[in-house]
Amino acid sequence: MQKIIFIANKNSLARHKLSIEEPIARLLDTNIFSIEIQYTEYHGHAALLSKLAIDDGANIIVAVGGDGTVNEVAGPIIGTGVTFGVVPMGSGNGLARHLNISRNIEKSLTLISAQKTTLIDTCSVNNKRFVSIAGVGFDAHVAKLFAKSARRGFLGYSRIVANEFLKYKSKNYHLKFDNGEEIFQRALFIAFANSNQFGYNTTIAPEASLVDGLMDICIVDKPKIYNLPSIANLLLLRKIELSPFVRIIKAKKVTVTRKKKRVVNIDGEPIKFEKKLEVKINPLSLNIIINPHGSKV
Template sequence: MKKILFIINRKAGTDREKRLEDAISRHFPPARFDVSITHLAYLGHGADLAREAVKNGVHTVVAVGGDGSINEIAQGLVDSDTALAILPLGSGNGLARALKIPLDVNKALNLIVANKQRAIDVGYANEHLFLSNAGVGFDALIAEQFRHTAKRGLSGYAKLVLKSFTSYQPASYTIDIDGETLREKAFLLTVANGNQFGYEFKLAPAASVFDGQLDLCIMPPVRFYHLLPVSICSLLGNIDKTRFMKHFTGRDITVSSEGLQYLQVDGDAVPLSAGGTVRLRVHPQAIKVVVND
């Protein structure tokens, strides 16, 4: 009998949570599955729960929430035999979209029952794991501001972008990609593992969590009136073919710049220690994940 652990980020409200638990009961009958449900209680709890699940021989840990919750839970599953499954209930749902996991709860649960697994790569930015992307440019500034605002979702994110754009000064970066050095001034400097930034925005449309590589996306300084075409090209998935994006691939990338303060990993901001340097590297086939056909 397969042990399944659902770890829920409790932000959905009691009514929705009750409907979710009823749906889990329908899809995972006790005769076939040993199901447990628990909830995130503190920062880092997801990683602790996942590590405990590995020790207890849990077959699949289901992350119920958004990219931040999924990232936290994934940290405890690296290089283990316990698989990660995703029930996407966040806003951007970057990894779920990259893996073509349905945003509909019942369809996502059917996928978990079907249990088709593949090993995906993860990235590390210094010591911080990322599944979708990590960045040190304008996106890192917005991520830092976003964590202090009550307005969530795409509209809250867009409002911060418009508010902060005119005062943002693109930085100059020294970049080492697998031993080759670049020097670039950039508005955005993002390293992608998957092709999704969230909300169907794609900075690296050809990136894959299965290819053993990271995709470096460099957006040169842009004008305010470029924001609309940049957004449209990102949604259409062809920004890598425009003048708005320089694209490189590699396995080990080091980025240095004076005054680097913040790093974003999967949309969450983390402060950088002194030194202004970030090393980004890929860890191939690090986590087994339940995927779509």
């Protein structure tokens, strides 16, 4: 008997007017699974529930929610050997989109039931773990405002980007890579990509892999307003690396120094860090349920 615990963000479920209890009861075989469903009550609760689930002997822990919930639940699981699953219910769903996991509850639960797994890389910023993507600069600025916004989804996110882009000033960064290379650059933002996705099917690192033991570090200069249509087109075509405003460097580790303590976007969650950031890869450290049909890892 496999002990499976679902940790669900009830706000995400309420926003989509959905319930998971009936489809879980219908699609998961109780001869195979001992099933428990827990609901988050506050920010950070998912991480606590995940740790308690591990201590309670769970074989599989499933995050039901958006990127923030996924990151919270995954954090304590990394390196334990416990299997991690995702039922995407958020706005961006970056990791789920990379893995081609459907937002349809029944389809994602079918994958959970099938238990096809693989080991993937995870990353950390100053020992704060993340699974999909982190970022500094404009990316983090938008994440901070989006977290405070009552308007969710792509339209809410896009509205903040449009309102803030022209007035946001690029920042200076000093990057030192594990091979000794150093870069001093003024940038709109820098993304540290494990998966290829920001979310919303926006691919910032088209060649990123979850199993190559490397991060794709995307350094983005601020373009002029008249350059934005061509950049949007490259994003849609998944060829953003062709833009003269984008430089992508693969690395196992990078140290980033900023002038001030500022917010970092950690899988969609804005968190304030020290000026100096150590970002590194943790190879093949999370056992995750994938879509065996069309999953790109």
